[in-house]
Amino acid sequence: MAETEMQLAAKSPCAGLLPLTIGDVTLTEDTPAAMTLIAPYKGQEKPLSDALNAAHGMGFPAPNRATGNAEARAIWFGRAQALLVGPVADPKLAAHAALTDLSDGWAVVRLEGAHAEEVMARLVPIDLRPQVFKRGHTARTELQHMMASITRIGPKALQIMVFRSFADTLVHDLKRAMEAVAARG
Helix, strand or coil: CCCCCCCCCCCCCCCCCCCCCCCCCEEEEECEEEEEEECCCCCCCHHHHHHHHHCCCCCCCCCCEEEEECCCCEEEEEEEEEEEEEECCCCCHHCCCEEEEEECEEEEEEEEEECCHHHHCCCCCCCCCCCCCCCCCEEEECCCEEEEEEEECCCCEEEEEEHHHHHHHHHHHHHHHHHHHHHHH
């Protein structure tokens, strides 16, 4: 090839789409260093939780819960599955669970603001009010027509994850809901 050949450059799922602020709600992209699906082998749930705690400072999450903090979080991701978001999974975890790198497969955004729940109420069939969906709660649910993972990460902040191929649609749908909520104010 000629010297003028184009170089490929990695882009995040929401590159060029975010950040976005409408009214008092802000939508930003999170770009975790790694995302690893963890599925414990039969009978290895407790040893896996102990190993996860030793390696990353958090246990394996209960259904509909997340453990950890902003830098390293384990999110319940379905029956007997968790998604480790942030650090690269410690290889020692493989003694207790199947590990699958999903780092490039998901778009991760943060919706934050006084009316974030009102925005989401237009898009999801579950109650995300903070008195019901508390910090550390998570759900796999439908967001418009996309399957999503939604986790409460702060008093007025939600982490939303969809397949990477739906990043444009996710931002479009959230933007329209943000506009509708802002118009009411």
